[in-house]
Amino acid sequence: MKLKDIIVTILGACAMLGATFTVASAAPLNSGPGSASCELNSNLFVDTSCTLEAITPHRLWQSNNPDGSDAVWVSYANTGIGGDTLAPTSKGDWVMKITETFHIGPNGGSIQMKVWADDTAGIYLNGNLMAAPQFGQNVCADKPVGCEPDEFYFLDELLSAGTHTIEIYGYQVGTGKTVDSNPFGVLYAGSITGEVPAPPALTLFGLAGLGLLARRRAAAQR
Ligand SMILES: [Ca+2]
Numbered sequence: 001m002k003l004k005d006i007i008v009t010i011l012g013a014c015a016m017l018g019a020t021f022t023v024a025s026a027a028p029l030n031s032g033p034g035s036a037s038c039e040l041n042s043n044l045f046v047d048t049s050c051t052l053e054a055i056t057p058h059r060l061w062q063s064n065n066p067d068g069s070d071a072v073w074v075s076y077a078n079t080g081i082g083g084d085t086l087a088p089t090s091k092g093d094w095v096m097k098i099t100e101t102f103h104i105g106p107n108g109g110s111i112q113m114k115v116w117a118d119d120t121a122g123i124y125l126n127g128n129l130m131a132a133p134q135f136g137q138n139v140c141a142d143k144p145v146g147c148e149p150d151e152f153y154f155l156d157e158l159l160s161a162g163t164h165t166i167e168i169y170g171y172q173v174g175t176g177k178t179v180d181s182n183p184f185g186v187l188y189a190g191s192i193t194g195e196v197p198a199p200p201a202l203t204l205f206g207l208a209g210l211g212l213l214a215r216r217r218a219a220a221q222r
């Protein structure tokens with residue numbers, strides 16, 4: 001085969017590769033220290049700044065690392081068991097808002113994520129209410145979104161290409177006056193799937209490799 005034919009063949013192969021050269025991905029989306037942006041309700045706090053930290057869960061809560069994930073219970077302060085901060089009871093108003101933002105590639109994708117909260121949470125996807133907070137009490141909320149293992153809300157949605165936002169509003173409903181009798185926190189564990197274009201560097205690397213191969217073959221035929 002002549003060098004010109006080899007190059008034409010390689011370019012053809014590259015064009016085919018380019019047409020299908022996408023990489024499937026599944027990115028975890030788990031609660032953890034500093035894992036997402038958060039803010040506090042200005043109705044309850046003078047300083048609304050917030051950084052997520054890990055807290056110790058109550059023995060009746062869903063345990064950390066649900067479904068083998070890295071997810072752990074988080075809060076704006078040590079409002080968990082043995083903690084030093086009693087989250088204010090909000091009675092119908094949220095305490096802490098967590099925001100997760102992510103991007104889906106041109107072929108679309110999906111999200112599967114479980115959410116727990118003490119005492120309950122409101123969950124929005126792109127501004128649309130997906131789960132309303134529950135103010136009935138029986139070990140935190142009496143139904144999802146609550147804190148016990150079977151009281152998670154399961155966010156399971158197809159996603160179009162572009163930027164998406166999940167907002168989780170945590171509520172403190174219990175009337176206990178100590179941190180240990182009325183802890184507060186949020187836990188979420190899941191993943192985002194979708195297809196994103198291969199990094200340009202990978203495509204260039206592939207082209208360079210094929211070019212080198214063509215030169216070697218051409219040299220061998222001389
Ligand atoms: Ca409950």
Ligand SMILES: [Ca+2]
Binds near residue numbers: 118172174182
């Ligand atoms: Ca509580």
